[in-house]
Amino acid sequence: MSSAISKSALSGVVVLDVSRVLAGPFAAQMLGDHGAEVIKLESYDGDDTRGYGPPFVDGDAPYYVGLNRNKQDLAVDLSAPAGREVLFKLLERVDVLVENFKLSTWRKWGVDDPAALTRRFPRLIHCRVSGFGETGQLGGLPGYDAAVQALSGLMSINGDPALDPVRIGIPLVDTSTGMNAVIGVLLALYEREKSGQGQSIEVTLFDTALGMLHPHTSNALNGGKSARTGNGHPNIVPYDLYPTRSEKLFVAVGNDRQFARLCEVIGKPELATDERFRRNSDRVVNRDALRKELAGQLAGFDGQQLFQQLMALGVPCAPMLSVEQALAMEHTATRQMSASIGQYRVTGIPIKLERTPGALRLPPPAIGQHSQEVMQRFGFSDAEIHAAIEAGAVRQA
Known part of the structure; x- marks a missing residue:
């Protein structure tokens, strides 16, 4: 283990990131920035965000680069039973699982209730990210940032009051959901220190969007009305x-x-x-x-x-x-909010801990770049690794 990891706040925490696109990968990256060992388990086709360009750097879009540093990459075919065996063997030893699979996918794999994973692996902290959760009117439906902005009322309060509402120009719901996921994981890690038990965590885009709508939700719940004021503020002037x-x-x-x-x-x-x-x-x-x-x-x-x-x-x-x-501001450089890892330019780490600072250690990985290394780290024998690769269940870049 490098000195950078040993001096970071989450040294010794092992995270398996089996999520895709934004909220989950962003959460796992934040944990990795602060010392967690993060393994990105990826399909052979790769995370969709690898193609969210142009521009591209060495074949990958900066969209992917900005969400996947400080991770190792294990490429597994989870559609194959042998691939799922790799996943479940990893879950025996990791501390945290971050995933955003559909419930139907888990059931196809023989897991009727994803929350049951923490009963099978009692110390596991299972963070599940979804659009709307699994219950209620919208339970199980897919969620995307802009659609949730519209549905939650977030879009309704953004933009020129004389024109149509406007999507907020960043995936604010996704990134905020990722931050909520990190908070949930840290709360569960802290509680596990006392109880010795892991637990399930659920964060959804819909809940996050409503939760961030202050002061509009608070106004509307207490006799006022939400309002679109453009660049202005509903409660503060000027x-x-x-x-x-x-x-x-x-x-x-x-x-x-x-x-x-x-x-x-x-x-x-x-x-x-x-x-x-x-x-x-x-x-x-x-x-x-x-x-x-x-x-x-x-x-x-x-x-x-x-x-x-x-x-x-x-x-x-x-x-x-x-x-x-x-x-380009001097203050951006002073705050170390623009940095590089090899050929990649990235934003810095916004949370500054004095004694146990985060660090930029690993560039965003290629698909399957660390497959053999990760499997060896988790106790797979050379014969098991070779067999998994030969069977097509695992791919080494």
């Missing part, structure tokens, strides 16, 4: 994108003190004492009038200079940058 002389600037004023400072800096201190704008509750009611006042005044300022001045005074704001501009 919290919006404004034009300046040079570029657009997002102003994110969170309290009356910040609002007063903003008004002073832009040369309109009287706005802070105007009865229409004195408190946030006043400003929310009179948001259109305030926007007109602020937009006219801000148009005369240089955006970058105003950004520096306001932030120095504790007034949150930011110029609107492109992804490329954000990646």
Whole structure:
């Protein structure tokens, strides 16, 4: 085991990632970033995301690259009984299983209830990712990020109020579901330290989407209404994108003190004492009038200079940058949020632990790159490995 792994928070934890596309692989990657030994069990055709390009790097799309670092790859044909034998032998020794198979797939393999895996393997933490869960009106149906954005109401609150709702431009539901999966795994690992028992975890895209809809869900559940306010905020004003002389600037004023400072800096201190704008509750009611006042005044300022001045005074704001501009920022480098592994360029690790930091150890693997190595690691004899490869149940790249 490398020193990078031994110094990381999840040293000694072994994760089997049998998931595909985004939420599951993202969760397994996060665990791998913090020291878990992650084995990606992949079909011979490979994860769909390998083809989600262009661009491509050495035949794989950056979409795949961004979700599968810090993993070894074992290529197995799970449609074959011998392939499933490999899977179940691995489950005897791993700590965590992350998967997003259909219930019908498990049943075809002789597992009527995936939760039964933790009875068969008592220390196993089984994290199951799905679109809607297995019960209820939508139980068992496939879930995709954009469709769940639409169904959950998330899309309804995004975009220009005068136009159709707009899909959020990243797979926010998928990535957030992956984060919830990581939280669930960590909770279960912590509990296992006390009980000695594993357990099943279920995370769904639908539950995650509703869970992240604050404050709209809270408003709607307590006598208010959800609202599409464009770049604005339903409960905080001014919290919006404004034009300046040079570029657009997002102003994110969170309290009356910040609002007063903003008004002073832009040369309109009287706005802070105007009865229409004195408190946030006043400003929310009179948001259109305030926007007109602020937009006219801000148009005369240089955006970058105003950004520096306001932030120095504790007034949150930011110029609107492109992804490329954000990646090129000096602060991005300072925070180690742009990095490389071999020929691959990747984003950095956002969670910084002081004593046990995460590390970028392994580049995204090729299909079956580590098949023999992983099987040896899990106690398969050379004869068993050779037989599995000859039978077509396992493939070594």
